[in-house]
Amino acid sequence: MKFFKKIFVLSLTLIFITIILPVKANAKKPYITVKEKVCEVGDKFYVKLKGTKAVSFCIKDETVAKVNEKGKVKTKRAGKTKLVILGENGKKYTCKIYVYDTERFKDPITTSSESSKVTADIKMEDVPTVDFTVKPGTLIDFTNILYTQGKPEGLLYLRKSKVSSKLKYRDSDCRLQAEVISPLSKMIEAAYAEGGFTYTIEAGGGYREYSTQERYWRRRQGMYPGYGDDPYHNGGVICVPAVSSEHRTGYAIDFEASVKGFQWLKDNSYKYGFIHRYEGNKTEKTGVMDEDCHYTYVGKDIAATCYLEGLCLEEYYEKYVWKINA
Numbered sequence: 001m002k003f004f005k006k007i008f009v010l011s012l013t014l015i016f017i018t019i020i021l022p023v024k025a026n027a028k029k030p031y032i033t034v035k036e037k038v039c040e041v042g043d044k045f046y047v048k049l050k051g052t053k054a055v056s057f058c059i060k061d062e063t064v065a066k067v068n069e070k071g072k073v074k075t076k077r078a079g080k081t082k083l084v085i086l087g088e089n090g091k092k093y094t095c096k097i098y099v100y101d102t103e104r105f106k107d108p109i110t111t112s113s114e115s116s117k118v119t120a121d122i123k124m125e126d127v128p129t130v131d132f133t134v135k136p137g138t139l140i141d142f143t144n145i146l147y148t149q150g151k152p153e154g155l156l157y158l159r160k161s162k163v164s165s166k167l168k169y170r171d172s173d174c175r176l177q178a179e180v181i182s183p184l185s186k187m188i189e190a191a192y193a194e195g196g197f198t199y200t201i202e203a204g205g206g207y208r209e210y211s212t213q214e215r216y217w218r219r220r221q222g223m224y225p226g227y228g229d230d231p232y233h234n235g236g237v238i239c240v241p242a243v244s245s246e247h248r249t250g251y252a253i254d255f256e257a258s259v260k261g262f263q264w265l266k267d268n269s270y271k272y273g274f275i276h277r278y279e280g281n282k283t284e285k286t287g288v289m290d291e292d293c294h295y296t297y298v299g300k301d302i303a304a305t306c307y308l309e310g311l312c313l314e315e316y317y318e319k320y321v322w323k324i325n326a
């Protein structure tokens with residue numbers, strides 16, 4: 001009897017190892033076929049779910065693009081939007097869509113584009129490698145450039161810091177300026193306490209090295225010759241050259257959050273010294289499209305002034321630092 005019992009247990013184990021385990025391992029996690037799409041006005045493409053059935057397709061801004069029940073997207077105007085597909089498994093899958101009006105690229109308005117063209121012509125090998133110091137509120141954009149490949153002083157790894165446990169980050173080597181950690185933590189704790197909002201720092205959404213940012217930038221330029229030549233007049237860009245990137249300072253953060261979570265940040269971040277850096281209605285000043293994810297630590301004074309007076313950082317400089325029109 002004992003012998004048969006042993007045989008029985010053994011055969012069950014064999015069945016498990018040879019049949020059930022491989023089936024489990026082969027069951028692939030459901031995924032979306034396109035996570036990010038950069039395209040032109042009038043483009044058509046499909047976005048699908050694999051591994052689960054799509055229940056519904058929803059575009060956040062239907063003036064930018066439309067989608068049908070089969071996942072076929074058609075873009076309508078320049079701008080940024082998201083496609084959210086609800087899977088049969090109850091999960092949502094998102095595709096970010098960036099639409100360009102390339103006709104405008106071909107015929108840029110030339111006034112005031114002189115200085116912005118400079119950044120597109122900079123050769124990496126010419127840029128010095130000295131390290132630099134930077135402070136909150138330093139203006140860095142297409143015309144106020146950070147002309148070095150060096151590192152800023154004051155960076156701290158989040159994993160070695162006392163950052164709020166409510167904040168997650170995708171890169172284990174995510175770094176920010178040390179002085180940002182405390183206000184950032186307070187902001188995240190407040191967002192959680194007030195609305196249950198949680199935030200994750202995107203992959204590459206903290207400090208970025210020169211070479212990393214330059215790689216992103218060159219990729220876009222490869223896709224669209226002349227990309228960024230005149231960012232102030234074509235609806236803005238989503239990627240900037242390394243010399244124009246705030247991510248190189250350690251003061252800029254790209255968050256992932258819910259729509260309500262982002263709204264909370266827009267309304268409250270200034271209390272903690274952060275600004276929503278690229279508002280959709282300031283593109284002609286910043287050269288960058290509306291980016292709901294990008295926040296910059298500028299200190300409480302500048303942040304409060306920007307928020308209460310409705311200024312982007314460029315306008316703050318014009319009014320209070322350079323005193324243009326004063």
Ligand SMILES: [Zn+2]
Binds near residue numbers: 253254295
């Ligand atoms: Zn950013």
